[in-house]
Amino acid sequence: MTNDQRHGRRRRDRSYVTRLAGIVVSVLAVGGGFGAATSLVNAISGSFADLESRAYTTSGWSGAEIASTLLDSGWAWAGLAVAAGWLVTRTEESRPVALAQGAAAGVLALLAATAAYSIVDTIRSGGRFPWYESEVVRWFASVTFGGPLGCVGACVRRPGVIGLLARLTVPVGAAVQMVVLLPGRNEVIEAIGKTVVWMAAAVSIGFVVARFLLVRRRRSETVAKSP
Template sequence: MPPERDRLPWPAIGPVIGLTLGAVDSVVNHIPVLLGETGAARADRGPASQAAEFLSLILDAGWAWAAAAVLAGWLASRSPRPAAGPAAGSAGMLRGALAGALALLVATSAYYATDLLFDGGGWWGIPTRYWLIGSLVLGPPLGLTGALIHRPGPIGTVAALVVPGGATVQMLILPPPAESLMATPVRLTVWLAASLTVVLIVRRHARRSPRRARAVPS
């Protein structure tokens, strides 16, 4: 395990993840604009725009933003030394919740700020306010979910399944637009990645369960 001083301070984890997600998402969405292909039908755009649309359909999805908050909570709640009782565990949960909120707040701010560079206009519009409020509401529970992944047993396993489960459900009930050539590749990619993730999580849980059972004195 790397020394604590070499790690990113936990208050910076959420903002770094959020800034990356928000800025990259906005830039990817504007690649057809930069290439002068906004007037062409989505299916008629060139390879670069198609690749950008593939990324855009993933990064624009709600599950991807939820995953960012969960990741922030998971990273921020890690401890470089063994937890010392309930207080240490509660501190990790709090760090995770705060990191999840910060990740979504900064991601929303960065997304609309980057849009402003391309499109002009105002930053403090209704969509910005709507998603900032959503970030305050959804960020803490998602960050807490990330922190709970560290817990042993069913709690940690269920928490780890939230993101792949959410991605799978979203591809079923809110699939990418059918007019996009990337709709089917995105759905298949997300389903494949989610399935592999679930298999790895279940295998990890199955390997840990016998060890815990042997550790319990008879």
């Protein structure tokens, strides 16, 4: 191996390490920011809630409480893992590498979000319990579901049906959750939450499917015109 080849290999290795470090920092920042924001929004919504009032308990709501209900939901946390997998994936990477990176990113993002959520909650509660013991279910879900969801995110950039299904995962999952697990503590919040999620899911699904069909049509026309 010549000196130029050695230098070239070292530069590629440094570039890969630098990119890998940047990926880790970005994923941890996104996940930590999401978890901290969710905990803070929960705190703000609690300050607006007058749970001593029977009328407010049964029919009261606030914008902060709606935001809290949407952020602190399963589909939103799942969307974080999918977004992390999408964020770290490049179209030129091989499929195994992309899936591995997406899976790792999904787990890291959810772990960072859970850690930030737990720390902020512990600080708000006056440190009555260790932050790492406060969200056992979230820790378990981060490790269990973060990898598969990150892989879904890694497939978002892929063309074809697999890419389409990956892009539909979050909006379809959100819509289904509104049927299986209603959001909020009373019927008014449940109705608002369902309406917001279903409208956003319908718009997202329509946009994704329409774009997929348009791209497919253009490709078909290009193939038909080619000699």
